[in-house]
Amino acid sequence: MNEKEVEILLVEDNRDDEELAKIALKNNNITNKMQVARDGAEALEYLFGSADSETLKCVDPIVVLLDLKLPKIDGLEVLRRIKTNPVSKKIPVVVLTSSSEEKDLVESYRLGVNSYIRKPVDFNQFTEVVRQIGLYWLSLNKQPS
């Protein structure tokens, strides 16, 4: 690919949340290229070429921001697919969800999620959260190439 590599994969079905996330990233001067997938199937298609394929199609994104309640294929299933595939499992996944359910938290960590963050209603807080995520995963954290 000629274009700059996608570094952030945002998996989010809600248009409002998507737009607010983009604004929050911009506010924090995070200019990494971002791809948006609007449901679980789209996310898997983007990563593996099709919902069923196991081979990685794209160059790994640096981080996947994953919402849990997604149409078609659920967020936890997407997480499972990424983390059980030996090729993709090193991609950091940050679950960004409004779920405060204990079972979602437990299951996410069981599947190997890297972080689990609850979306605050307050936009200022959300911006701060995005800043910290961006700071950590896009700058601080070192990953093997």
Place this chain on the structure above:
Amino acid sequence: MSKSKNNASRELKRLQEEIARYKKELEDKEWASKKTNEGIRALYNDLEETHKELQESEEKYRNVVDRANDSIVIIQDGLVKFVNPIAAEVFGYTTEEVIGIPFIKYIHPDEVEKIKERYRQRMAGEEIVNRYETVLRHKDGTDIYAELNTGLILYKGKTADLVFVRDITERKQAEVKIKESLQKIKKREKKLEIVNEHLDSFAYSVSHDLRAPLRAINGFSQVLLDTYGDKVDDEMRHYLDRISEGAQKMGQLIDDLLSFSRSTRSEIKYEQIDVENIVNDMIKAHRDIIEPDRDINFIVNPLGKVEADKEMLKVVFANLLQNAIKYTIDREKARIEIGSKQKEDHIQFYIKDNGVGFDMKYKDKLFEPFQRIHTDERFTGSGIGLATVERIVSKHDGNVWAEGEVDKGATFYFTLPSKTHVEK
């Protein structure tokens, strides 16, 4: 002539001696006979007495047999040789109908082999259990559940089987009913579990879906402010702030409602909890993340260990701490003290603040849902926090109450019993 006179007198003397001899014999014989008579009489009296005792004994035992609650049956050579009145009644026959009939006729077909074998073993002198349950047959074909108590006796000179039969049909029917009831209860329990799960996911979905538009409302009004900050006048800013706040309040309300409904429905999962850890974590989170700019003096006294549901206990402390933090917002030096007192059969926790306090007149309203005492704008809240605390503490069989004075601060107390629920 004198010769004959002498003979006559000699003869007379001889006769007189004979008579005396006979008389003595007679007397002896009379005496002997008298003695024999007395002996016979004594024997006769003994006999009479023994006979009487025997009669009394027989009557006593007959009474027992006749009036016994349990059926008494004697079986010999495989036939029924004796039944007491109740036995006949229980089986639906008259006494005459059953005498001489093979005993297996009165046993339920499924049990016949087992009982026959036991009878054979008992008769052969083998050691077998002599008390057991079985099923017998009434004249009209219905089942009689019975408990048998058997033993060997001598009856009319031969070995026989003495059987006490206790009718336990009623007991068995009760057992069956209890089993059925238990099954019904288990089914109902399962149904309730499912209903609870449905309620849970319903409440969860509702709260989840309600929050999404709130993020939009709050987010975009904030973005408006940020994007057009310089073009926005004070009034516009004020209105946008109000929109934002409204959305935030609703978000908080949804969280509180979810927490409240969960506290009612969940089962307590007991575990040993280090209370200080929970409280210190909350204070740290507040200091580092929630309000890093506020300077509150938190005093955490030893809080010990307690057995409770961890998540629910966290909710209790979260609510009480949040209140203390909220109502001390005005204080220059906010002070919040948390401590515990070990009592005989429970632990008492307290959270004391130096905030705005409350009028003791309203101390009961504090814990009612949606009852707000402070309508002051500064103290926003959904009015469910304390109601949730009350629910959770009640569920744990504890108590919660508060003491306060207007403008002098408040202390909230709650207790948890010291019972052990967790297996060590």
